[in-house]
Amino acid sequence: MQNLKEIFVAEMRRSGLRLTENRLAIFKVLVEAKKPLSIQEIILAVGDGTHFTTVYRSIEAMAEVKILRTVSRGFKNLYELGEKFKPHHHHATCEKCGRTMEIHDPRLEKLMLELTMRAGLKPTTHQFELFGICRKCMKNMVK
Amino acid sequence: MQNLKEIFVAEMRRSGLRLTENRLAIFKVLVEAKKPLSIQEIILAVGDGTHFTTVYRSIEAMAEVKILRTVSRGFKNLYELGEKFKPHHHHATCEKCGRTMEIHDPRLEKLMLELTMRAGLKPTTHQFELFGICRKCMKNMVK
DNA sequence: AAATTATTGCAAATAATTTGCAATAAGGAG
DNA sequence: CTCCTTATTGCAAATTATTTGCAATAATTT
Numbered sequence: 161m162q163n164l165k166e167i168f169v170a171e172m173r174r175s176g177l178r179l180t181e182n183r184l185a186i187f188k189v190l191v192e193a194k195k196p197l198s199i200q201e202i203i204l205a206v207g208d209g210t211h212f213t214t215v216y217r218s219i220e221a222m223a224e225v226k227i228l229r230t231v232s233r234g235f236k237n238l239y240e241l242g243e244k245f246k247p248h249h250h251h252a253t254c255e256k257c258g259r260t261m262e263i264h265d266p267r268l269e270k271l272m273l274e275l276t277m278r279a280g281l282k283p284t285t286h287q288f289e290l291f292g293i294c295r296k297c298m299k300n301m302v303k
Numbered sequence: 304m305q306n307l308k309e310i311f312v313a314e315m316r317r318s319g320l321r322l323t324e325n326r327l328a329i330f331k332v333l334v335e336a337k338k339p340l341s342i343q344e345i346i347l348a349v350g351d352g353t354h355f356t357t358v359y360r361s362i363e364a365m366a367e368v369k370i371l372r373t374v375s376r377g378f379k380n381l382y383e384l385g386e387k388f389k390p391h392h393h394h395a396t397c398e399k400c401g402r403t404m405e406i407h408d409p410r411l412e413k414l415m416l417e418l419t420m421r422a423g424l425k426p427t428t429h430q431f432e433l434f435g436i437c438r439k440c441m442k443n444m445v446k
Numbered sequence: 447a448a449a450t451t452a453t454t455g456c457a458a459a460t461a462a463t464t465t466g467c468a469a470t471a472a473g474g475a476g
Numbered sequence: 477c478t479c480c481t482t483a484t485t486g487c488a489a490a491t492t493a494t495t496t497g498c499a500a501t502a503a504t505t506t
Contacts, residue, residue, distance in 0.1 A: 292422070321473070323485085
């Protein structure tokens, strides 16, 4: 985490954006969130200390210089830390208890790339979430 | 197409929703669109004939009974025709222009099941979206 | 420490979504 | 085919989300 903050400071400097309390607060929210967030969620998470207008503008500025990644899903944008900050992975989640496991599988990544290219796109990213019910929860449901 | 309309009429009847001009108009928009649409896009496409309030409520009603499928991309929902109209599939989307193609691949479904089970879960569902940049948009970016 | 200028907060404009209610019309019964 | 019931609609207005202009503030550079 301290490591991530250092990267953040360096990236801000590199891109000529000023390092402010507000932007640091947004960064922390995004570090703690384990998933991409909408602007509304970020506004909620940073709290009253930062005006919502500022969140809109800061997010836009940081996305512009790739410190944040815009996850363009349809017509709403979500935001997460850019490539510099996070390794690539996916999740399998229990629908009942929310327990989450990480998925790492080269076949998956390979297939994703293949399918994206076959669709005529230069691959940028993909979203992939598995859902199911874990053994513990299965047992509880039987009772 | 005529075929799809017959399914639509039958599904509306089955689920107890009334078949109205407005809903038929929305249905047609969704048949013609080759990708999931946001509510705003649907409102635009159906035109003044249908009040936007009605679009909101009709979409909600039809999604409720699975005539429409909610494509939950983050926090914005998009809508497309449900399982009865189209086989199970996923999407590959251009991040720039939003153009979307359908992905059908048995290897994908198989791998997904395997990974879910390997994570100790009894599979229920999954979310899977591919993103990239289409050739047209690549060219525009170079200019 | 002072100067420069990006960033912020606020107020107010604009856009998107939801809700209450009275008028309308779809679908079933006769 | 006509009547009846009640889901559906359109409208106005409330709520919520996003954007913009501007003057005050504060991050960097020297």
